[in-house]
Amino acid sequence: MSFYHSTRSSADPVTSKQAILAGIAPDGGLYVSDELGGRSLSLDEVCAQDYHDTARLVLGTLLDDYTGDEIARCVEAAYGPQWDTTEICPVSPLGTDWLLELYHGPTCAFKDVALQMLPQLMGVARGADGERIMIVTATSGDTGKAALDGFAGVDGMGVTVFYPAGKVSDIQRLQMVTQLGGNVAVCAVNGTFDDCQGQVKRVFADHELAGRLAGRGVALSSANSINVGRLAPQVTYYFDAYAQLVRREAIRVGDEVTFCVPTGNFGDVLAGYYAKRMGLPVRRLIVASNANDVLTDFLTTGTYDRRRDFHKTISPSMDILVSSNLERLLYFASDGDCELVASLMADLAEKGVYTVPDRVMDEIRSVFSCGRADDEATRATIRDAWRELDALIDPHTAVAKHVLDATPNDGTERVCLSTASPYKFCADVLAALGEVTDGMNGFACMDALEQLTGTVAPPQLSGLRAGEVLHDDVCDPDRVGAFVESACARVFL
Template identity: 60%
Template sequence: MSTFYHSTRSTHKLLTSKQAILTGIAPDGGLFICDTLAKKHLDLQSVCNNSFMQNAELVLSTLLDDFTPGEIENCVKAAYGTGFDSDAITPITTLGNSWMLKLWHGPTSAFKDIALQMLPQLMSVSRQGDSRNVMIVTATSGDTGKAALAGFANVPGIGITVFYPEGKVSDVQRLQMITQTGSNVCVSAVRGNFDDIQTQVKNIFANHKLADDLAAQNTVLSSANSINIGRLVPQVVYYFDAYAQLVRSGALTLGDPLEFFVPTGNFGDVLAGYFAKLMGLPVAKLTVASNVNDVLYDFIRTGIYDRRRSFNKTISPSMDILVSSNLERLLYLLSDGNCELISNYMTQLTKQGFYQISDELLAKLQETFACGRADDTQTRAAIHTTWTNEKILIDTHTAVAVSVMNEAKPNCDCRVVLSTANAYKFSTDVLEALTGKACTLSGFEAMDALQDITNTTAPQMLSKLRTAAVLHPEICSIEDMDCVVSSACEKIL
């Protein structure tokens, strides 16, 4: 084994990938990272000859090399063997003169399924020989919650608590979470926005008294957000597999570059693309597509990360984020592992609400990353135009990336939009975009109307929510989240 993980804020304690996955977030508040990514080049010819499952085994065994080949193989089969309605898992299709990577063919119709069908498998293997129970604590801006709940429901020895911002997710996203079955699951709305909740989750992990109380119950905390390295690594797979599909289709010649347009909130999805680039994927550019909560857009242009701005509720709620946690990992990598610098940046962000990177670091950032933004009007226009011209139905997050791509100057011949959710998860807003009229229908009436005017079919797992029983109606304050976690620990099987 050659891969060890440590905090982005300190190199004092090295962990295996299994230990890092179980721990979730470093005790000092940093995120786990390894220093050997650029040395782990994958053979592109082999990648292009592989199926998605084979590429998953290749990427995971490379980055999580304390897992045995047999353990990785079993994890991949368990995660992707059933539950996806496409044999390709993440199929790529044409989008005009460009391409769209469809990441929503899993059980919850969102890209989070790719990682959150895998993470429970990795975590179950990691805790073998460890008698402690694990409580997953997760903040969600929409899609992570349901995908994590679906992945961890009824997993022995593991419980899961999901917090989401009250009134700031779509109706379908909310119903997906509050109807989740499983004796080890807990879901609660929180009075606040996603950033408030994510900050409090980090505080919960840093709460030593809570940790001691849970230790007395033989329980430790971990995370299913992309702050957990076990969530991030599986997302690297679909970047390599997209390249393989394009080479096999003849759209690319082996070695040709491509660029990706990624709707971005917490920065995990696009960071996985940077991991792939470091591992040898010929990425010309990674374009971060933001909505009007455009803190990343401003940062990539100016080098100033400033969360001191109004929080806007948009029709792309999973991107309504002002503190993008995974950016910390990128800055660590770009700064050649300068833990002190990263720790200082994060302290400034916490205490002052902003930080500014050096001109040298900004130049390195802009070598790979570009940015664009789209407001709700532009997002609706992209949905309408894509359906009118291509007869492709896209959701409100994918549409942000499509809008940004349509305005951007190409960096190479092959451009790929990451499509992160099925359009029916946001039926009301998609319907409004197609008709140009304000929608007064209920969520499921809008779903039915959308099916009628497009002659498409909503995924069964979404349409059946209309008859599902509400099991988790709870709402709590930010201050009460730790109490919710304590009570949820009693539900672990």
């Protein structure tokens, strides 16, 4: 059986169930397994099965202390009628490249792939009589609603979401503040996503708070991509996309494929790296950044420096300066050097910057490429994709497409990951198409975008106009811990 341990220490190994329930390691590191890459999946098997079968195969490999029956029940519950296609994550043509559509779930964002699964995995790991769990998560826009939707009403669990006030789209905010459920809490934070994420990490490191909650039979866990139960389900869509290309006869089994991924917290593209280590023939993983290009700079220079201006962009889910999942890549690229990872993370916390040894950067660059797109380039890409390809894409997808278009084609088939419905960002998409949006609210923009393009907004988004605002709390960053404690008291006591 595979065991997991912190990226910062190989001591105190745990099972995948224990890692998923904990979310983050006690020393602040992220859980990893040294067995990753120890077993390659059969491409012939993957290419002969559907998404559900591949999900069972991937999760059974990464989380092997779950039984086959447990994994099968989780997959059935996570990828059922709440999706608008049985393909779950279909691949479609995008000019000479391909688009991996990750937005067909209940909240219209790629986070659904993992956050419909995570509550199922946690429920099995917790058991019928386990400790009550409060999920605490920070969101730059999409994780929040996906976590709320996934955990709402789940017995023995609650969910608390923090988002940066004024730095998510109108539709993203409404998705969160109208959320129904007696076990949910939502709070805007006066700050950036990094402020939210940093404070949530401090909550998990607050041993006094943990002690008080333990006395009430409550434990904290995370739904951010720092949780391995959030990361593992995302690996599936890389394998499934490959299988779809084989069935379309775009590639043959064994051919390499390149993926371009819009990312801020590095979880989505890291899942592609996991897939590569599990035997998927990946030529390159292209990291696409917006104006908050800390990852582009890191991959170019080998120095990660969060000491920079924060830019509010039209791709808000990528407005991140501290990419937490990069820590897992540093661990694997350094051949499991926990001492090095711990030192780098200490430098980031204390100095705001670290530099990676050349040998580690060489390993990273053997797989990863990078590029960036500012808002002007993003708008132009949205406009060109619609006019030239009849493809309506959201700003995050447009960042990736811009970077992919700027990358010389090396002869491999290339897949652009599309992470959200354009209707989650209808004002910015409408403006990119040349329409005036001054004075228009999100729903007016939604209606205008439908009329202009002849497309239809997903009902789970258009239906928000009838929703009642149920969560109007706002706090300063230093009050995040207090809000979590009060939410636990309200939900569980």
